[in-house]
Amino acid sequence: MSHRILILPGDGIGPEIVAEAEKVVTALQADFGLDAEVEHARLGGQAVDAEGAPLPESTLARAREADAILLGAVGGPKWEAIDRPLRPERGLLAIRAELGLFANLRPALLFPELAGASALRPEVVAGLDMLIVRELTGGIYFGEPRGLRIREDGVREGFNTLRYGEDEIERIGRAAFTAAQRRNGRLCSVDKANVLESSELWREVMERLAPEYPDVSLSHMYVDNAAMQLVRAPKQFDVIVTGNLFGDILSDCAAMLTGSIGMLPSASLDETGKGLYEPVHGSAPDIAGRDAANPLATILSLAMLLRYSLDEGALADRVEAAVGRVLGQGLRTPDIAGEGEPVVGTTAMGDAVVAAL
């Protein structure tokens, strides 16, 4: 059965980087048997301009029908002053909510060729290849009650509630165990079970799921130790699963281990494995239209799309290997070039990946 891929180019460098990923899709269709139909729709500022809403109904309808969505980036100075409901970022938040994308997958992958880009010693990070699975729609960011109130002594206090239901923990757990099965079979669940009841339940549910995934070994770590271990010896990790707040912090920390925002992909998945894939970086209006953006984060997001939503793991491996190869050939966009190193543009980088396939 043919897969349906919806492409949302978005704003700023979005259309430029997505165009390079699309070249890779075309090559996979032509030469490697990928059976996929590709459609396009508008999201973000381009949708506001053309259709008067950051997430038009027609885009949402097509997103619901697609098996996977590849997004460039949304937003830019042009739309910063408009009414809140019309802001491009609202479109992104809305599509995530409408599609029920509760599992956020963020790999931290450092190609050995780029080990110099990290702030850490090469022996600590070279070859780093880990994945953080973050719960995205629950926990303290959404728990009720929440708010600001005035205490009896007249002093204001702010409060939030950290809540996780067994059902929520189970579904993020399943997403993480499945991801670990597709990688190296090691899952570390990060919590604060020595202090938090919600974490105690989290740990219990993870343990309960473990026997269903005999090919995955499960371990647990407190979040403070996990932060330390990420910086001290990140290569000990394969997959980390954690809640919304801890995941927010740890995934940014892990991302910076790699040192390059132009190289980082992400995925947000629903219960059926359908997902929205996008680079971690934004629309970079400062370099838009100059053939200077690094398309590799988007191409690596496409690799994730192939692996997690289309179950085309072999093609995903192939795309990632092609990216490694162009880096090995010394090709660098400006963001990943060392001092004095020659640079290539967005389109040349995309062409090189296709050639390396």
Ligand code: ATP
């Ligand atoms: P957002 O709020 O959408 O996250 P932002 O303003 O925080 O956006 P980015 O748009 O990611 O951040 O840009 C941050 C910096 O990184 C900018 O200087 C931008 O040019 C650079 N940058 C981002 N993405 C890329 C890329 N793909 N290639 C090269 N440079 C990039």
Ligand code: MG
């Ligand atoms: Mg930002």
